[in-house]
Amino acid sequence: MIIKTDPDIIKGYFEDYSGLLGGYADKVILPENEKEARDILLEAGAKKIPVTISGGGTGVTGARIPFGGWVIATERLNKIIEINDKTLTATLQPGVRLTELENELSKKGLTYLPDPTEPNAFLGGTISTNASGAKGFKYGPTRDYIKRLKILLSTGDTIDIKRGDYFINTGEIFPLRLKDKEIKIKIPDYSMPEIKTAAGYYIKNHMDLLDLFIGHEGTLGLILEADIALGKKPEEVMSFFSFFSSEDDAISFVKDAKTYKAMSLEYMDANSLSLLRIKYPNIPKYAKGLIYFEQDYKKEFESGVVDSWTKLLEKHKALMEDSYFADSDKERTKLKELRHALPDAVNEIVKKNKMPKVGTDIAVPDKCFKEMLKFYKEKLASSGIDYVVFGHIGESHMHVNMLPKTEEEFKKSRLVYMKFVKKAVSLGGTVSAEHGIGKLKHLFLEIMYGKDNLKQMALLKKSLDPSCVLGLDNIFPKELLK
Ligand SMILES: Cc1cc2nc3c(=O)[nH]c(=O)nc-3n(C[C@H](O)[C@H](O)[C@H](O)COP(=O)(O)OP(=O)(O)OC[C@H]3O[C@@H](n4cnc5c(N)ncnc54)[C@H](O)[C@@H]3O)c2cc1C
Incomplete structure (x- = not known):
């Protein structure tokens, strides 16, 4: 060590x-x-x-x-223990970097389908936050790909469970039998919204015990090993960077596109494009919205796939001549870089402003998306604060990044954020769809679930970490553990 x-x-x-x-x-x-x-x-x-x-x-x-x-x-716990191309599973230690995992899988024609997040993240971090990625629209979050976890508790006990081993019910005290003792786990009884969410412990009636340890933000135990489900690399993938001359056109395109089973469906607003233009001046000046999407397909169906997307794009007045299209790995990498250039550009502004950004991770039920987007735009316009809106539009999950230039604007951004949180919760949304709560969003989680439910989360934690040492102040304030 x-x-x-x-x-x-x-x-x-x-x-x-x-x-x-x-x-x-x-x-x-x-x-x-x-x-x-x-x-x-x-x-x-x-x-x-x-x-x-x-x-x-x-x-x-x-x-x-x-x-x-x-x-x-966890960086020295970084072994890829096994990649099995027959059972399409892999056994890994938590410190494996996603980029390394994808390199190894690629050699065998395999892939980790949820393709969660930033390539430098570790597998353990992505399980602990239930991370998702651009392909979440089709493949869902990390949770759906975890088949087994080995977790080390602060008591020194090890829990090694597979999906399907144990089911637990809300409100019960679940007796988990280990080798030489029994742990009584207090299961809360709150209800989660039925949408993409990473806010607080995952709790559902008759849920798999394994799911409790996905998205726990380092508060319940140390993930030592995981079995993950793999997929075969798609035969062919097309990526589109489609510009629209109005945000409304882009959004109405998405409504239809959702039925086309793309792998990803992502959005950037007019301000995001203005920011990207600094580095990529070829982005058309009159573009006011962008939809980035990827479609997997079999070679034999290529012309049909191109045809149907072209028709849909034309129907919604996409700027066909100006849009980018990629059907080779090399071209796709360029588009991915362009997509990743936005968070980088945001970070540059943050550095220049010397003020942290205020970024949201809110998702709402699909039927409320338009209402939420309108609310964002109204409040942002009246705030006078610089901002960009982008994200996983296929899952009604947007990141609003406010970019305050002064202390006063920073405080104002936090107030605007609070308005977004209250609105989203009133619509049945979540205060975090993929990043988790960490140390920064306790209050938002309290608005979503109420203080009593945060106390239930604290009791659950205590039953697995009785000395209360792990991941303090993640998810809920540590004072609730007293
Ligand atoms: C540019 C950029 C883009 C991003 N895009 C996305 C995105 O699209 N989707 C998304 O979901 N997130 C995104 N993120 C956020 C981030 O990548 C994810 O939250 C990721 O899952 C964090 O993994 P990590 O290994 O870096 O974890 P860390 O930041 O190191 O830790 C995160 C949490 O995991 C816990 N943890 C880590 N390892 C273990 C373990 N072995 N056992 C128990 N707990 C553990 C830590 O205690 C902590 O609570 C993005 C971040 C950046 C910088």
Whole structure:
């Protein structure tokens, strides 16, 4: 095991992409096997030393940032134990980087279908946040691909469960039998919205126990190993970057496009395009909205696929001459880079403004999407704050990024955010569809579920982490553990 204490070296673990400042810890410990990880957790549990688990550090909610105690960093638990192309499964340690996983799978003609998030994220981080990606529209979030987890608790006990082993009910005390003891898990009884969500613990009546450990944000245990489901690489993929001269045209295109089973259906608004134009001046000046989508298909059906998308794009007045189309890996990579250039451009503005962005992760039921988008636009226009709106329009899940230039604008952005949260909750939405709650959105989760349900989450945590050392202040305030 490696232990790092040099402040200059460990300070990198005190940040992620949230902009949350002030993190600190006594040391960062990098276990190399299960025994070492258990020894660390047992000592921390006995001495009640807070432990924050760190993955790739690409999170955007401050969840891996420690405020005291120790950090367990997972980068040396990074073995790809097995890739089985017969059963289409892989067994992995948590520190495997997604980009490395995809490289290895690609050699065997396989892929990890949910393709969650940022390539530098670790598998453990994506399970712990139930991350999704651009292909979430077709393939759903990480949760749907987890078949088995081995989890190390702060008590030193290991839970090794497969999907289908145990089912639990809301409101019950579930007795989980381990080798030499029984853990009584208190299952909350709140109801989650029936949409894409990563807000708080996953709770449903008659749910698989495995699902409780997906999206727990490092609060219940250390994920030591996972079996994931794989898919075959699609035979062919086409990607489209389709520009529209009005946002309304882009949005009405999406309504029809949802029935076409694309892999992804993503949106950028007029302000996002203006920002991208700085680096990519060829983006047409009159474009006011963009839909990025990818379609998988078999070679024999290519002309039919092109035909039907072309007709749909023409019907909704897409700027056909100006749009980009890619059907080779090389071209597709260029479009992916263009898509990724937006978060980079946003980060550049943040640096220039020297003010953190205020970014949302709200999703609402499909039937309320138009109402929510109108609400965003009205409130943003009257705020006078610079902003971009982009994201997973296929799942009615937008990221509004407000880019304040002054302290006053920052405070105003937080107030506008609160209005968005209240509106979304009133429409049956979620305050986080993919990033999780971390240390920054406790209040939003309270608005969504109410304080009593946050207390139920705290009780659930206590039943698995009785010494209350893991991932403190993630999901709900640590004061609720008292
Ligand atoms: C440019 C950019 C784009 C992004 N796009 C998306 C997107 O499209 N969709 C999306 O969902 N997210 C997105 N994210 C957010 C981020 O990539 C995800 O939240 C990701 O899942 C974090 O993984 P990580 O390994 O970096 O975790 P970290 O940031 O290191 O940690 C996140 C959480 O996981 C916990 N954790 C990590 N490893 C373990 C483990 N082994 N056991 C238990 N808990 C653990 C940590 O304690 C923490 O609570 C994006 C981020 C960036 C910077």
